[in-house]
Amino acid sequence: MGASEVLTDPSSLYDVGNGEYSDTYTMLTVRNALASVQNGESDRYEELVQSMQIIKGADHAVWADLVTILNALSGSVACIDIIHHRKLLSSVFGMSLWDLKPHVMEALVGLLISLAATSGKYLDSCLNMLIGHFIPPRWVIDRLSQRRVIDQKTDVLSQVHGAILKITLLVPLAPSRLLPMLAQQMPKINKKDNVVVIYVENLFKLESSPIGQVGSSMIFMMVMERLRDLDLEIDWDDILQDDSSRGMFDMELEDAMNEGEENTSGGNVVFESLDKLMVISFDHLESCNLDGRLDQVFEKLFGAFENFILNTYKSKVSQFLMFYACSLDPENCGVKFASKLMDIFLSSNKPRPTRQMSAVAYLASYLARGKFLPVSYVATMLKRLVDECADYCRTCNDDIRPEAHQIFYSGCQAIMYVLCFRMRSILNVPLFRSQLRPLESILMHRLNPLMVCLPSVVAEFLKQAKAGGMFVVSDAFIFDDLLESELSRAFGGPERLDTFFPFDSCLLKSSNSYISPNFIYWSMVRPTYEEDDDDEEDAEIIVNGDEESDEEEEEGDLDYSMNKMSITPKHSFKNKMERDRLLKMPSMIRPSISPQSF
Incomplete structure (x- = not known):
């Protein structure tokens, strides 16, 4: 009509x-x-x-x-x-x-x-x-x-x-009514399409508008929750097909990627959705940085991370939102992230142990992998960890069961893990080297972290410590096996948090193109046991943010800089003879009497 x-x-x-x-x-x-x-x-x-x-x-x-x-x-x-x-x-x-x-x-x-x-x-x-x-x-x-x-x-x-913006300007009550509706209509995981990607695009558009002044925290919560859900939907163990005979510092990225391609049938939409959501989120953070409000947004982003990711067992991708935000603004966001994780680990409120263990695992992985972090800052954070572990040793009781000291062991493992990546840079500065002296007494303590912590981390740490003249380490103490003891399993707990290194390489190709320029891969690390060789193509390896790399990485080229990576290992418990040999490792290392050089 x-x-x-x-x-x-x-x-x-x-x-x-x-x-x-x-x-x-x-x-x-x-x-x-x-x-x-x-x-x-x-x-x-x-x-x-x-x-x-x-x-x-x-x-x-x-x-x-x-x-x-x-x-x-x-x-x-x-x-x-x-x-x-x-x-x-x-x-x-x-x-x-x-x-x-x-x-x-x-x-x-x-x-x-x-x-x-x-x-x-x-x-x-x-x-x-x-x-x-x-x-x-x-x-x-x-x-x-x-x-x-x-x-x-x-x-x-x-x-x-x-229309939404005009309504919120005309009706002051509108934003408070809008936000719960946004959460209610947030699409669930759907393996047939990726409508969640379009929905999140719109959420970020709202976050950038005046509505974000009151709804930013909730919007980041919604996005982080959905990222986590997609992250957990992917069975990373099936994708990576970890081989316990390979060291965590040896796995080739190409192997992992090829194995992943063979195991993603039926889950391509989930992979695609997660990858696209990460890219959209990265782009939004970059936009926030250009607008001069990343520092403000970071507080809300960390709140979402703390609520949905920190305690999620072995998430593999969603946490990289924090890494990317830190890489955009190392002096503010980069420092805040490490400090907040340290505060959770050292919390006097005694939160549940898994929360503190997860926080220090994130801290260690972040300090090891962040190319944008100056070695001076890494050394400062390591000193705080070393001092905390030393204080713990002085006050611990007679109970030496690993499960009674999970937080202590997680701190020790964090120190060793960071040093696996940063030892040459740390030992090259006398002041930083001196700050690690209490570590000797920690490793000599009857709690014996060298016997309890993850063997692959301990082995690499000791190998570099010996080559760098950090301690005089007995040859019998250097081992290359990936044997795990009953003590190590007890420390890690049922969720094996001792094997969780959150910022292992990102396995989503588009997302990784944002991460790789500021990420330290294991192949880029020059351990203390490697001799200087100017003739070798990759002799110049930078492992801290104080120097510029001689070679610019090509953005988007996944294979260029990611030829090796550390990936959370999946171990097997070997025969009794090997296990007994591991448990009989020397528990003491002698003070160094050699020149402090490497």
Whole structure:
């Protein structure tokens, strides 16, 4: 039906000068139709509701009539009653911007803004309808490779965000109503599509708007939670096919990637969604940095990390949001992250041990892998860990069961792990070297961390300590096996937190292109036992942020800088003879009497 058909007396509303019905007369007629239903006369009201229905293939005149009616309704919202006009409201809220012409979209959006601003009764319905457009219909998702559909997506979502922003400016209550709705409509993991990616794009657009001033924390919580869920959906053990005969410092990245490709059948959408979500998140953090608000956003990001990632057992990708944020602003965010992790580890409130163990595992992996971290800062954090472990040794009781000292052992392992990556740089500075002296007494203590901590870490640490002249280490004490003792298993606990190194290499290709320029791979480390050789192609290896690499890494080239990596090992308990030999390792190392050189 045309707009004129709603009229009680169409001829009385005809503008002879313009040859058409005026907007004012149309508005009066629509109001009459709204009023008539309350008087028991429903014919004109039913015709009005019917005129809201979209007919596929409708001509230009039908669209023009619809725009006229929507505009008239926008000027008549005070006449709309939530009880008597339920059918009309249902038609309005049932419309989809994805099905409308641009000028009709504008008219509908104008009506929604008027409804939301006029009465609190319609606020939730308007916001819910707008948020619902964050998830496009199936036909849009299937055609997103087409330029026309991409442009339509841009137009629709621009209208949606514009409407939400106007509503929040007109209705102060709107943001507090909006945020729970965003969480409720957040898509779940769907292995058939990746609509969650489009939804998160819209969340970040809201975070960048004035709405982010009140909703930033909750938006990061929502994103981090979904990243974690996707992370956990992927069975990394099946992908990596870890071989216990290989050392954690030996695994080739190409092996891991090739094995991963062979084991991702049926899970490609999850991989793709996780990778895309990480890239979108990285881009948003970079945008925040360019806008000068990364430091502010970082606090909220860390809150989300602390709630959803820190205590998640062996997440492999989602934590790299923190790493990337730190790489964008090492002096502020980079320092804050390490300090916050250290504070959790040293907390006097005595949180559950797994939380402290996880925090120091993150700290160790971060200090080892962050190319942007100056060696001076790494040395400062190591000193805090060494001092804490030394104090613990002085006050510990007679109970030497590993499970009674999990936090202590996690601290010792963190120190050794960082030194596996940074020892040459640390020992090359006399001040930093002197700060590690208490480590000797820690390793000589009857709690015997060298026997309890992860053998692969201990072996690499001792090998470098001997070569660097850090201590005089008995040859019998250097071992290359990846044997794990019963004591080590007891320290790690049922979740084996002793084998968790959170910032092992990122195995998602697109995501890794953001991480690799600021990431230290094991192949880049020059251990103390390697002789200087200017003729070798990779002799110049930088392991701290105080120097610039002589070779620029090519962004996006995964194989260029990632030729080796450390990956959380998956060990096997070997035969009794080997186990007994491991448990009989010397428990003491002698003080150094050799020159302090390497």
